[in-house]
Amino acid sequence: MQEYPIKRGYTKQLAESMIQGLRDQFETEPRAAEDGHYIISYGALLRLEVSLGAGGKTLVVDTEADKTVDDETIIDTNRRFRNYLQQVTGYTAKERAKKAQQAVKGKE
Numbered sequence: 704m705q706e707y708p709i710k711r712g713y714t715k716q717l718a719e720s721m722i723q724g725l726r727d728q729f730e731t732e733p734r735a736a737e738d739g740h741y742i743i744s745y746g747a748l749l750r751l752e753v754s755l756g757a758g759g760k761t762l763v764v765d766t767e768a769d770k771t772v773d774d775e776t777i778i779d780t781n782r783r784f785r786n787y788l789q790q791v792t793g794y795t796a797k798e799r800a801k802k803a804q805q806a807v808k809g810k811e
Contacts, residue, residue, distance in 0.1 A: 704765045706756050708802055710793030714760050720791050721753050721762060728787040746780035747772045762791055 709717060718739070725733045725743055729751075733741040740754040750767040772780075785796050794802065 704763060707762045707764065707788060707792050707799060708794070708806075709760055709762060709791070713791070713793040717755060717759060717762070717791070721755070724787045724790045725751075725753070728783045728790065745783070747777045748780055748784070751784070762788075764788075 713720065722733055722741055725731065725741060729743055729745045731743050731745055733743045733753075736742050736752070738754070740752055742750060742752045744750060747769050748766055749769045750765075752765040754763045755761070756763045788799065789795055792799065
């Protein structure tokens, strides 16, 4: 499970953005689970579950990978997943990596 911070200004419509992002990037309708969790299955992901984190200011993502798919499917799925995270969080992959490093540094 991974938790991603949300850029200022993106938190207001986070719940809707989280669902719409799944539709936009994975071209599938997410199914609602309990407590505001949404789940899809796509390509190399057997399960992609997203929900709001504490205080509604973070995105919590839990994934389960399908290791039997071909490389092309893995690459496509990874690209879509990165685009999804950027659409919902407002941060690029490089910015998310920097935020994660800062979070680890702050815990030490």
